[in-house]
Amino acid sequence: MNMDAIQYKKGIEANFDDVSRRYDENRFFAISAAKMAALVPSSGSMKILDISTGTGAVAIEIASKYEDASIEAIDLSQGMLEIAKSKARVKCITNIAFRQCDVEQMTYADHTFDVVSCGYGLFFYPDMEVTYQTICKTIKPGGAFIFSSFTDAAFNPYAECLLERLKRDCNVDPPSRIRERLKSRPQIEALVSTSRYNSLDVNHEPIRYPISIDQWWSLLNSNGFKSLLDQLHPQQLDSFKQAHLEEVRGLTDGANLELNADSLFASVTM
16 A cells, blocks of 8 residues: 555544544435435345444444344444444444444455445545455355445535635645546446446435535534645634635525435445
């Protein structure tokens, strides 16, 4: 692994450790997790791996629905895992084993799992295609890989305003590999084609609800966007916040906006 990849992963880990206690303020993660769990084939005592589990939303939904399933849930961020473990304890869920692990360093044997799930995680992996192929090897013949990603429309037009201003005024630009990945069915098909599979189903699901402009700023500080905002020094951040929220107000009724978290849900049968 080269130094750029190591530094990138350290940044991802630090960012999600930082936002872990606020992550579940984003309601779309719970909505999406329920949709992911609904795609898991009903098959009794399954062995399931949930990768990039975050605060455990998908793993906990699946565990609640399939009490006989044995689930391993892994993530790079220990902070996120601590929140996930706490949530599982509160819900008295005992069929999930949470473990800190870099997906690119997994050592599971081939054909270990009936189902692998990944909510909004694949596009973060530096070598996404190779990681995808590694994941697929761990799935039993006839098993499934279920994953989600955001569409091009998600978080827009407000996110595009944010990113354009960050680049124009602050010379901060997100990694293009994240911005451009898995935004459409053809992009998902291209990824899936890099490994042997039997069938692919991709569903576009609208996820939308109103939030206030203040909640929009909170959202930006409770997920991956925060890593960009953290590159600004405090005075610069305050000025940027005022300018960005004023721009957002100009695109809304001045009080609320419709959050668009439209997502693509893929189910790949091996």
